[in-house]
Amino acid sequence: METLCRILLIEDDAAVAEAIRLALRGIxxxxxxxxxxxxxxxxTLGLYDAALLDMNFRPDQRDGNAGLDAIDRLRAVDPxxxxxxxxxxxxxxxxxEALKRGASDFLLKPWRNDRLVEAIRAAVALTARQRAGAAMSLDSRCASSTAGSCVQPASITCGSVSSCRFSAALIAGCAWPKRLTHHELVASM
Incomplete structure (x- = not known):
């Protein structure tokens, strides 16, 4: 059985949120x-594999600023x-503007379910690649630093296999249990 990815959805319309949940059922x-x-x-860092974010959160909003601000907040917590x-x-x-601030894709409502699924799968894959790159970057920084100088978070909650592996690498800090090539790391996610 395939592990479900974990998606953060920020959407003010309950009917739209339910339609998205149904479209992504099993995925x-x-x-x-x-x-x-x-x-x-x-x-929490690593809790989600991707985010799906509305641009406006009240019926009287239409400028997208609330969504743009939410991008900034999410990127600050988990780049x-x-x-x-x-x-x-x-x-x-x-x-x-959304893409400049760090969004990876932009869908219009109403959406086609196949396009939504495709966008979410691509976003999950992008998150995994970015986390693998961040983990490899942390590994190279730790390898070149003096012992004990790496920041080791006390605990990280994770929501999926890929984010658990990323979190485990962060918790381990400089002492990775096994050196993995980029290909091995990506293939294991």
Missing amino acids: ADVETFADPGTLPVPL TLAIVMLTVFGGVAIAV
Whole structure:
């Protein structure tokens, strides 16, 4: 049985959130929040494999600024997390700004389910590649630093196999149990 990826969905419309959950059934475990302000603080590194984010969170909002601010907040907590933007009020300027701030894809409502699934799978793969790269970067920094100078987080909660491996590498700090090639690391995710 394939492990479900873990998706963070920030969407204020309950019907839209349920439609997304149904479209991703069997592919992803979707955790939904109606507003970025309701996210747990602190948001745990590595908990999600990708994020799907609405641009506006109140009926009177149409400028996308709340979604852009949410991108900034998510990227500050986990710069490796791929973010897919979703909005009914899409335009070139807002899409470009979302991509500049770190979104990896941009979908318009209403969406086609096959396109949504494709975007989520691509985002999960991107997150895994970025986390593998971050882990390899941490490994090379630790290998060149003096013993004990690497920051080792006390605990990290993870939501999937790939993020658990990434978290285990971070917790291990400089003492990785086995040196993996990039190919082995990506293949193991």
